[in-house]
Amino acid sequence: MASWLTQLQDISPYLAVFVMGLMGGVHCLGMCGGIVGALSVGQSRSGQKHSLTDQLPILLGYNFGRITSYVIAGALAGGLGALTLSFANAEQTRHILQNMQLLSAAFMIALGLYLANIWHGVAYLERAGKGLWRHIEPVGRRFLPIDSAYKAIPFGLVWGWLPCGLVYTFLFMSISSGSATEGALLMLCFGLGTLPNLLIMGTLANHLLQWVRKPAVRVGAGLTVIIMGCWMLYQAL
Numbered sequence: 001m002a003s004w005l006t007q008l009q010d011i012s013p014y015l016a017v018f019v020m021g022l023m024g025g026v027h028c029l030g031m032c033g034g035i036v037g038a039l040s041v042g043q044s045r046s047g048q049k050h051s052l053t054d055q056l057p058i059l060l061g062y063n064f065g066r067i068t069s070y071v072i073a074g075a076l077a078g079g080l081g082a083l084t085l086s087f088a089n090a091e092q093t094r095h096i097l098q099n100m101q102l103l104s105a106a107f108m109i110a111l112g113l114y115l116a117n118i119w120h121g122v123a124y125l126e127r128a129g130k131g132l133w134r135h136i137e138p139v140g141r142r143f144l145p146i147d148s149a150y151k152a153i154p155f156g157l158v159w160g161w162l163p164c165g166l167v168y169t170f171l172f173m174s175i176s177s178g179s180a181t182e183g184a185l186l187m188l189c190f191g192l193g194t195l196p197n198l199l200i201m202g203t204l205a206n207h208l209l210q211w212v213r214k215p216a217v218r219v220g221a222g223l224t225v226i227i228m229g230c231w232m233l234y235q236a237l
Contacts, residue, residue: 014189017170020108020228021193023221024115024166059199061149065156067191070167071184073160077174078183085178100176101236107169108229114165116222117215122165129163136161166194 081100085093113119140158143151170190174183 014185016228017173017186017189018193020225021166021170021190022196023224024111024194057149058146058152061152062146062156062159063191063195063198065153065158066160067156067188067195069157069160070187070191073167073171074174074187074190075180075184077171078177078186079180081175081178081183082180097176097178098236100172100178102233104169104173104176105229105233105236107172108232109226110229111166111169112222112224112226112229114222115225116219118222122169125165125168126163129168133161133163 085096088096107122110119110122114122136158140155143155143158146152146155167190170187174186177183177186
């Protein structure tokens with residue numbers, strides 16, 4: 001166990017965020033699965049179903065837009081952290097960074113509990129963002145029906161701001177990075193981690209949804225995220 005934790009400590013934080021995004025994919029499928037499924041099985045103006053060749057550019061366009069929104073949000077969050085630190089001296093900076101890291105670790109553990117269906121505290125964060133989402137969501141409807149990548153990209157840009165506890169958790173990590181660049185890179189790695197699940201979702205929608213709804217799958221993903229959160233907590237302390 002000790003050797004495994006030592007190896008985990010050596011992993012680049014970007015790779016760790018990518019892995020956590022991958023494990024959090026069970027939540028992504030629940031939040032965005034319906035949207036991606038609709039994109040993949042949607043019909044064109046002629047009423048004919050999209051072929052696999054037609055689906056891929058649309059799915060890639062949607063996910064490109066979605067991840068771009070994550071990167072923008074990460075840069076804003078990291079910039080906020082940097083602005084906060086700019087008003088502190090060296091000693092205050094150390095305490096602020098530690099508190100930010102502790103908060104990030106706590107949110108990571110809460111996220112794991114949420115994924116494992118043990119405690120749904122993270123859901124309150126999602127509810128808090130619904131007020132703003134009501135004003136953003138109608139913009140995305142302007143691009144319906146999604147029959148090309150040119151519509152899928154701006155549609156994804158809008159839906160990247162969908163209230164999501166998973167996204168909010170990693171935004172807290174971006175704030176604790178204390179840098180707009182670091183925050184953007186962290187959210188990029190997180191977005192890339194969620195990408196495989198949502199791309200697969202586009203072609204195996206029904207089968208994949210049935211799989212991720214299995215309690216064992218959710219618990220396994222949740223426990224993995226909890227372990228990583230606990231390790232972050234240990235490092236912060």
